[in-house]
Amino acid sequence: MALIAAIDQGTTSTRVCITRTDGKVIAQAQYEHAQHMPQKGWVEHDPMEIWRNTRRALGEALADEDISEQDIDALGVTNQRETAVIWDKKTGKPIYNAIVWQDTRTNHDGDPAKYLRKTGLLHNSYPAAPKWAWILDNVPNARERAENGELLGGTMDTWLIWNLTGGAKDRDKALHLTDVTNASRTLLMDLETLQWDEQLCDDLRIPPQILPEIRPSVGNFGKIRPRGPLAGVPITGVLGDQQAALFGQGGLHENDAKMTYGTGLFMLLNTGETPKVSDNGLLTTVAYQVQGQPPVYAQEGSVAVGGSLIQWLRDQLGILTTAAESETLAAQVDDSGGVVIVPAFSGLFAPRWRPDARGVIVGLTRFVDKRHIARAALEATCLQAREVVCAMGGEPTALKVDGGMTTNDLLMQMQADILGIDVERPANTETTVMGAASAAGMGISLIDEPLSLGTCTTWKSDMAGPERDRLVTAWEDAVSRSLDLV
Ligand SMILES: Nc1ncnc2c1ncn2[C@@H]1O[C@H](COP(=O)(O)OP(=O)(O)OP(=O)(O)O)[C@@H](O)[C@H]1O
Ligand SMILES: [Mg+2]
Incomplete structure (x- = not known):
């Protein structure tokens, strides 16, 4: 075998x-x-x-x-x-x-x-x-x-x-x-x-x-x-x-893209054989190179804090016992009760690049409890991801996702809602390690394309435009308050 x-x-x-x-x-x-x-x-x-x-x-x-x-x-x-x-x-x-x-x-x-x-x-x-x-x-x-x-x-x-x-x-x-x-x-x-x-x-x-x-x-x-x-x-x-996650998602061709929800959030868009420099706060990077072939490049949008916000709620604040509890808690309320979290723990990365930003939680009232905070944390993840998708430009109809946070089905639905496009998650979300295995298998010609990740599940947007606009406006406002704090 x-x-x-x-x-x-x-x-x-x-x-x-x-x-x-x-x-x-x-x-x-x-x-x-x-x-x-x-x-x-x-x-x-x-x-x-x-x-x-x-x-x-x-x-x-x-x-x-x-x-x-x-x-x-x-x-x-x-x-x-x-x-x-x-x-x-x-x-x-x-x-x-x-x-x-x-x-x-x-x-x-x-x-x-x-x-x-x-x-x-x-x-x-x-x-x-x-x-x-x-x-x-x-x-x-x-x-x-x-x-x-x-x-x-x-x-x-x-x-x-x-x-x-x-x-x-x-x-x-x-x-x-x-x-x-x-x-x-x-x-x-x-x-x-x-x-x-x-x-x-x-x-x-x-x-x-x-x-x-x-x-x-x-x-x-x-x-x-x-x-x-x-x-x-x-x-x-x-x-x-x-x-590796892009490679694992089969993103070997121009315009293939993926968003990984791990410690941070990382979107990569394959731009083919020429490096394209962005003026939208995105980085340019090598996507991969096969020996004897030209390199393939990507544009990248990286957000410093993704799943680490959930870790922070669990380990530093103690309002969650497990990461998965962020989903059960957030599902108990219909919205964040006006709370917005900007998790700029070490400044903001793409597309804003503001080292002077620090984390803020705004909109607190006596009504708010940990369920709203959990929901606001998931919203913050989706809103940060949205900024990067927007900075990439183009008119994507779907986003391929992976990483540890994507086991959170509520997060997936919220992401589809906040983007207004489909979100597609493969059965095997360990795309990073599968990408490395795929590259190794191709390197000895054991396989000629990336390994299968199984059947995808798709989430469709179920949010009205004005509601999305309201969330984005509240987010923009909270971000402006997170700047200049160092
Ligand atoms: N059900 C969940 N809901 C929300 N966040 C989750 C859930 N399960 C895991 N996470 C978060 O996902 C992150 C782990 O994802 P993953 O293992 O992909 O991270 P990673 O950045 O690849 O880590 P590493 O760099 O060690 O590989 C953790 O930050 C964790 O808090
Ligand atoms: Mg990882």
């Missing part, structure tokens, strides 16, 4: 999935890792914990009684993007925790659009390069050691591939690689040449010695080291998580 394994190294957890070529998932395992928040606005992960969790998840998935390790033909890797790590080449030990994409410590006052044409990104706290520079500037001797070639840098794909192919124990064999999609999130890659740009490395003060080699997403990333799980299996597909 032919099988494909994939690792999804996410913001909150690391999962492994083993799938057949017909898209049937036969084993899964998942481990959460700690979120370290040492200061306001800082978010870090321990890369060693993530590597340990990856090995544990692989071991656990492979231990399933239906699986023979010999049947696994390829491994795919997908990962939280922009999260940056630097480690010692000899010991394999990180010199500082990984700085997570949500971390705002590298915010600065310069012109954010300076590198937009070349990289597709804004120069703010989001890309990886400023995070690498922060580590080099703040860990004693790090810059000098980097220049001497003692350190390696990467995003989480690079960290995992280096450890999987050799690590410190087999460091002569360990491969220091990334794929074009992850590289397109650093602020150092030229979107046309798909190579690290010397001028950008200079400007952002990143010694090129620490950077991995950039390879096409569907192609060759070496073989897993001979000891441990999956020995000898080739790594043949690597994509950043949002690109």
